[in-house]
Amino acid sequence: MKHLKTTLIFSVLLTVFSFGAVYAQIPTPKDVFTTDQPITYLGIDFSNARLIGDTIFSITDLPTKFEAINNVPVNEAKKYDIGAALKKTHITNDLTVVKELNDKTDPSTFLSSKDADFMRFKEADISKIVSGYNFKGKTGVGLVFIAEGLSKRQERASMYLTFVDMKTNKVIYTERMEGKAGGFGYRNYWVKPVWSIIDEIKKHKDEEWIAKFSK
Secondary structure: OHHHHHHHHHHHHHHHHHHHHHHHOOOOHHHHHHOOOOEEEEEEEOOOOEEEOOOOOOOOOHHHHHHHHHHHHHHOOOOOOHHHHOOOOOEEEOOHHHHHHHOOOOHHHHEEOOHHHHHOOOHHHHHHHHHOOOOOOOOOEEEEEEEEEEEOOOOEEEEEEEEEEOOOOEEEEEEEEEEEOOOOHHHHHHHHHHHHHHHHHHHHHHHHHHHHHOO
């Protein structure tokens, strides 16, 4: 009986320590913003976004449209330099996760006439979205832009800049940001907000985050 109790206690302690060890390894916002933490850029997730107030947009072939937008920051890395904005020297790209999600976007829910859809997410929604990502064994810190609203009326897009731990599908840090749209053609028009957000990070936000999380 005594041996059984000892074994049981040991098993419980082992489980507790194992659980603690896993979560102790999850990077923190301090790790992300105050160290040269390697980052995997995951792209722009449009799968839960709403296009608001665009009465002439054709919802045909959404995957191709989303892929074209996602290719721009990768192909024009010097202009869309997220590494420089975040002061990181180790940035890799992997758009696999968002491509699979964007390819499954429901066209019937993508178009909206409701201005309220521009600000409909809460942080709990972002955690739920990230929990459904399939990183296929990848680990480390991922960075994804989770698109919320693309407002043709306001000529702006709202997105959640989100850092995730790819091993556990946990959100490390997320913040809602907006960017000005503009340019000729659908691709250029809706990739412009990403450039605007990166520019804001480079000019202001990164220093704010460093100051906030270095304490």
